[in-house]
């Protein structure tokens with residue numbers, strides 16, 4: 366019963382936040398970050414083929430006290446959703462203290478992990494923390510996943526992590542994050558079957574190329590999207606569209622073959638981008654970005670003087686205004702960016718989620 370009341374209270378706060386953001390932007394002409402993402406650390410225990418984040422030479426972790434200060438500011442401004450990622454956030458020994466603090470101020474908190482370090486104690490701690498949603502990354506079945514992730518036992522431990530959280534923290538929603546690449550295309554539908562049979566959700570996205578950082582490890586293999594068989598991608602997408610456990614919008618899924626083919630006919634890619642008007646992204650050094658990709662991973666803003674002051678500053682507003690002309694989602698077709706842009710403002714939600722005839726669904 367308590368859980369239902371908590372869920373309802375969070376849902377009401379999220380709905381109120383959504384209404385407040387629309388009023389603030391379209392009537393009062395003032396933006397605030399409705400959503401925020403944290404790359405808490407760049408450290409990682411894996412060596413995934415497609416990921417270069419763990420090779421970022423800036424290997425520090427955002428201290429809890431700095432995180433709390435940012436969360437206080439976000440809560441004051443009206444943020445309703447926070448996602449904690451990395452690097453691998455479970456490498457941070459007191460990660461649950463971050464979750465507990467975020468949950469004390471923000472209605473919805475998500476954590477993204479490769480699952481390897483998620484023990485029984487962590488699962489019990491997750492239940493106590495009130496974490497709303499956990500994303501566990503799984504790209505393929507068994508040893509194929511291990512090979513992509515550069516870690517023996519990665520698949521078994523990710524599946525084990527899901528089972529532990531289901532057992533000890535049933536109120537935490539679980540989503541399997543899957544990156545579609547030339548290396549796992551043949552496994553995607555079987556993996557989708559497995560995910561559905563476990564009673565959890567799945568969110569997919571195509572692989573894109575991370576930037577090359579100074580001093581990066583020589584073995585980072587930038588994925589060659591052109592290696593992919595587009596007709597196979599189309600068949601996989603058709604299978605995914607039938608799965609209730611897949612949480613992507615049909616619009617997003619239907620864009621994936623175009624992305625791999627290098628064709629961008631779809632209209633979200635031509636629309637002015639307002640992502641930085643409803644989101645703030647934080648890196649492990651405490652810097653804030655209106656969009657890390659749009660800013661080419663450089664030039665974050667120091668927010669120690671107060672987030673609100675920076676967010677409403679002339680310099681930041683000019684930056685946000687410049688980014689309306691950014692079209693980098695075509696290259697970095699990220700589920701976090703594109704799906705949120707398909708949802709906000711709510712006119713986009715209606716336009717892109719109910720246009721079934723345009724999406725080729727009827």
Ligand SMILES: C[S@@+](CC[C@H](N)C(=O)[O-])C[C@H]1O[C@@H](n2cnc3c(N)ncnc32)[C@H](O)[C@@H]1O
Pocket residue numbers: 409415416417418450451452453454477478479500501502542543544570571572573574575
């Ligand atoms: C960078 S990881 C950080 C969290 C955690 N270490 C994990 O792997 O889940 C966040 C998400 O980005 C995905 N990812 C990594 N490299 C990617 C790439 N080149 N293209 C698309 N997604 C990628 C991961 O699979 C994961 O779901």
Ligand code: SF4
Pocket residue numbers: 409410411412413416417418419451452453479514
């Ligand atoms: S995708 Fe996640 S687990 Fe893999 S190297 Fe990147 S940060 Fe680490």
Ligand code: SF4
Pocket residue numbers: 638639640641656657658659688691692693694697702
């Ligand atoms: S177009 Fe995409 S990459 Fe560019 S600012 Fe918008 S969300 Fe970021």
